[in-house]
Amino acid sequence: MTENNLMEKIVSLCKRRGFIFPSSEIYGGLAAVYDYGPYGVELANNIKQTWWKQMVRLNDNIVGLDSAIFMQPKVWEASGHVAGFADPLVECKNCHARLRLDHLLEENGVAADEKMSEDQIGEIFEKNKNKIKCPVCGRGNFTGVKKFNLLVKSNLGNFASDWQKEPVYLRGETCQGIYVNYKNVLDSARVKIPFGIAQIGKSFRNEITARQFIFRTREFEQMEMQYFVSPGEEMKEYEKLKKARWQFYLSLGLREKNLTWHKHENLVFYAKAAYDIEYNFPFGFKELEGVHARGDYDLSQHAKFSGQDLSYADPQTKEKYVPHIIEASAGVGRTFLAVLTDAYEEEKIGQETRVVLKINRWLAPIKIAVFPLLKNKPELVKKAKQVYNQLKVDYLCEFDDNGNIGKRYRRQDEIGTPYCLTVDFETLADGQVTVRDRDTMKQTRVKVLDLDNFFRDKFV
């Protein structure tokens, strides 16, 4: 399987089996925006709930938050996004396509990296200008490098006709919602430093060129945890956080050989350390999550711009300081794509190829599929419905009576369902059903009365 081939297969499976659809597809789609279908929303929810459980439920000093997408525009001035959150772009003088510079270079086979500074990329562009072609029209005549701000603008709450002069931004990252609520959380929850605030929610960036399926989209969902620590503890806590975040991806079932740490070499002036966890996507190792030690920059900026005192008074030592922040910032879509990439397998079975998603059992969208052997035998259908109704109280199940059993198995394999149950004529006599395991394809007979017991520890 070549790498591009694998990517195509995943995209095709996602569409065919209801994981991911292009947004408003019947209208020709909206670039760089995707919808999660019936199985996609379940897988994404399972990923989010696992993250939330590991962050919030299992840590007595991390609490949750769900701040709004919209905030006071000043938040984005304080954070530096209004002035500096921009990508360098050039415009093709022939077809007027606007192209993100590092992507344009990459597409022309010129080595570039999104982590390079703008000056570095600009210099490379100037040096290679004569051999670079526009990927849209094929010509090679470009404007100079401009910068385009990635914050998405809106007219929320602004009823004037010239509202674009005072836009209200959609958040470009969820963590700012955490920073501006730090004091509210401190005042209302039972937390003392060190403590963390965890949040899952959507963010928006006006990416100039969005590529690689759900890897880089203009609307995307983040899972972020910001950990507030005393200055002296920052690096110790950072190392602990790095370990925990690596462990999270292993717990999702990703193979360790497909994960790597990438160290940022060009740190912003306030940062103490910055590493990314990268995953071996079909298009290479790319960022899955950033784990960064940010010093006191975030709270200091918001204290300055809001005029509020955001310092912390240690109840024991009485020491007063602005907390330092270490963060773990992951993407739901990227994790989703990594899980699918890692789980996708093709197996030769005789003449046939079986496509199977060997996804962790408790991450699987559908936990158990229930089949009557034949759809035109009411007594089988009735019994199968009984079994389905018994199990659906605890697990997301699917009832399917369509086509032959082999086809139904293949369909469930493709969506990663760990167990298929078949009610056949013997069931009516001996009260047992056939339980078929997705990975081994082994079939065992289990009493209907024992099913609750059989599944009890299978999905935790």
Added chain:
Amino acid sequence: MTENNLMEKIVSLCKRRGFIFPSSEIYGGLAAVYDYGPYGVELANNIKQTWWKQMVRLNDNIVGLDSAIFMQPKVWEASGHVAGFADPLVECKNCHARLRLDHLLEENGVAADEKMSEDQIGEIFEKNKNKIKCPVCGRGNFTGVKKFNLLVKSNLGNFASDWQKEPVYLRGETCQGIYVNYKNVLDSARVKIPFGIAQIGKSFRNEITARQFIFRTREFEQMEMQYFVSPGEEMKEYEKLKKARWQFYLSLGLREKNLTWHKHENLVFYAKAAYDIEYNFPFGFKELEGVHARGDYDLSQHAKFSGQDLSYADPQTKEKYVPHIIEASAGVGRTFLAVLTDAYEEEKIGQETRVVLKINRWLAPIKIAVFPLLKNKPELVKKAKQVYNQLKVDYLCEFDDNGNIGKRYRRQDEIGTPYCLTVDFETLADGQVTVRDRDTMKQTRVKVLDLDNFFRDKFV
């Protein structure tokens, strides 16, 4: 307790105890936008998960979806929102405040209803013009009635400088994302009519005046289920859906006397029936959920505007038709506020007043609080941590060693925690902890080894 008083108390509790914070409060807030704090996000998640379980897991013919906030702008032309999704407003000629007409009338004690047609409201305004005062400056000189479109506009994916001429809208309702994915779901999931698509997600409306705390906000979250039926079955399925939706609110623990059906008298031309479930909020009976029979309007419009065939071919009868839709459309914030309103109680206990949220156990943000009797006795703290660590695997627990036990009980009462566990000196000898029940305040001794059993069926 007067009604306004109750509302004030709920708003104050929400802020003080970390349920709801005004958005970006350190910057003076952003009107009509709120953030969910540590306990608020848990309660909201529990409401959403209950809805999802009842809709998706327990129904074999309803599947989930998570479509993006952004869609092709044409979607909103087809739906009629670009042309018609507008509120009548007037502007105060003195202070230039823009005021939603029905709210302005209401505030001036002139009977008006948001369900009135615009002509009706406009007429009432003209008749009463001389006695109506601006609530901002107190003068009484207004412009004529204008209309303001509620769709929020953005520059997502538009890199031109005059992008406001071709805005991309934030969705004004989640159901359009369901309609445009109807065909994709039909092609990828195992569904046959009748079937439903359920979705939870944010929507945005540029409300001119947003009031009543989280009841009407510009950014809000919906829980919507669209059910696709054959034309002849529409009204029968509608009656079934109405029953199920009523039941949902009872299952959340709302008192039936606080719920009522409101029948829409002015139906839009395509609608077959429209009822709202209203809840008795501190500010009166107001809409909690709309349950509407919409005919074939939605899919017909999208078929027309997209040029796609959205009809359904019945596999049995071979009959071909555009499915009719019945919908159940609820708000997370409104349900949240109803749950708090219904659960809020004040009880006299001797000289003291106990504030307690008598919320359903399985909806409660924190399920169990664990206390060591004294924080300066390491053996108690250690044992209490052990108990906490044992229980947190299954339930969201809170560890609290701050202040006297009575104060800790009061705090947990205010956030609705059903059970408090105290580890005292006897625990070290007999292995039992004191379990205190939120509602009865009764205390019982339970063996630590029996706790898993004790709690097993308490939160389902």
